[in-house]
Amino acid sequence: MGKLIEGVWYDQWYDTKQSKGRFQREDAGFRDHISDDANAPFPAESGRYHLYVSLACPWAHRALIFRELKGLTDHIDITVVCPDMLQHGWVFGMPEPLYGLTKLHQLYTKAKPDYSGRVTVPVLWDKQTETIVSNESADIIRMFNSAFNEITGNHDDFYPQHLREQIDEWNAFIYPNVNNGVYRCGFATTQEAYEDAYDDLFAALDKIERHLATHRYLVGGQITEADWRLFTTLIRFDAVYFGHFKCNARRIQDYPNLREYTKELYQYGKVAQTTDFYHIKRHYYFSHTMINPTQVVPKGPQLDLSSPHQREQQVQTSL
Ligand SMILES: N[C@@H](CCC(=O)N[C@@H](CS)C(=O)NCC(=O)O)C(=O)O
Structure with a gap:
């Protein structure tokens, strides 16, 4: 694990000395946008963009x-990085297809030779101008939601105009307390920082559990972006965050509504096929050697994600 400083790679762990042991996630360095306007700098085009992801990473999973x-x-083609993220950061098992690079940080310096910052996934790459459009998943999913509609003919809208305010509210609550909340627990280097993050996380999950007792989804009776952003943390929770990140007040299995809701989203469309528990467990347990120095990866837990979910009955009975 490391970062680029003026284009040079340094192998270093997150610095929590300045923040009293609290983990603070860096803002993404590339924040451009693909647009459905043909004259935009990054217009939507079939085959022009490439997505670099890790199957382990909740942000890339979105x-x-x-x-x-x-x-x-x-x-949009994809390249999947190796689950093991060690001294070179994210690396490719086979040289990646566009330039034959073996490390993700080389792609960052190809886009910006003096780049300073962390080298994260997902990365949305423009083959034409040979640069990174965005390495911010929150922006990438918004582009995917609408910019390519004319090309694909798919007009499904996970960020509909009339629900935007409520979606934004849930996102603003779930990001610090849940999505980043599990990392705030796992990467804390003081007891106090860890306990604060833990309390925030479980207060948030308890609140979402109560909400889901009377609402099938977070917002508006339909699946929205807010649900997908929550889902990628929930699906990793029992397998990784509960043990490895010490988020162990309760498992998702112990929350009846969250458990069935997670199953419903997992069973939706081809979402199960985007979820890879080998990569998920291997990445966290093998890469974070300061948390798990033996690099032993647990065999469990055994999860039942495929039995029919009970969301209809759950929501009806509590109304
Ligand atoms: N804000 C980014 C965060 C992405 C992120 O932090 N990804 C993690 C993987 S789960 C990563 O690549 N970390 C490498 C590092 O921090 O050095 C997004 O949502 O796209």
């Missing part, structure tokens, strides 16, 4: 899910 749901698999 992008993979939207690529599937929005019918983009024939229009």
Whole structure:
């Protein structure tokens, strides 16, 4: 694990000394946008963009899910990095297809030779101008949601105008407390920082559990972006965050509504095929050697994600 400083790679762990042991996620460095306007700098075009992902990473998983749901698999190719992220950061098992690079940080310096910052997935690459359009999953899923609609003919909308305010509210609550909340637990280097993050996380999950007792989804009776953003953390929770990140007040299995909701989303469309528990467990347990120095990866837990979910009955009985 490391970062680029003025284009040079340094192998270093997150610095939590300045923040009293608290993990603080860096903002993404590339924030451009693909648009459905043909004259935009990055216009939507079939075959022009390439997505670099890790199957382990919850942020990259959002992008993979939207690529599937929005019918983009024939229009945007992907490269999957190795689950092991060690001294070189994210690396490719085989040289990646566009330039034969072996490490993801080489792609960042190809886009910006003096880049400073962390080298993260997902990365949305423009083959034409040979640069990174965006390495921010929150932006990438918005682009996938609408920019390619004319090309794919898929007009499913996970961020509909009339629900935007409520979706944004849930996102603003779920990001610090849940999505990043599990990392705030796992990467904390002081007891106090860990306990604060843990309390925030379980207060948030308890609140979402109560909400899901009377609402099938987070917002508006339909699956939205807010659900998919929550899902990629929930699906990793029992396998990784509960043990490895010490998020162990309760498992998702112990929350009846969250458990069935997670199953419903997992069973939706081709979402199960975007979820890879080998990569998920291997990445976290093998890469974070300061948390798990033996690099032993647990065999369990055994999860039942495929039995029919009970969401209809659950929501009806509590109304
Ligand atoms: N804000 C980014 C965060 C992405 C992110 O932090 N990805 C992690 C993988 S789960 C990563 O690549 N970490 C490498 C590092 O921090 O060095 C997004 O949502 O796209």
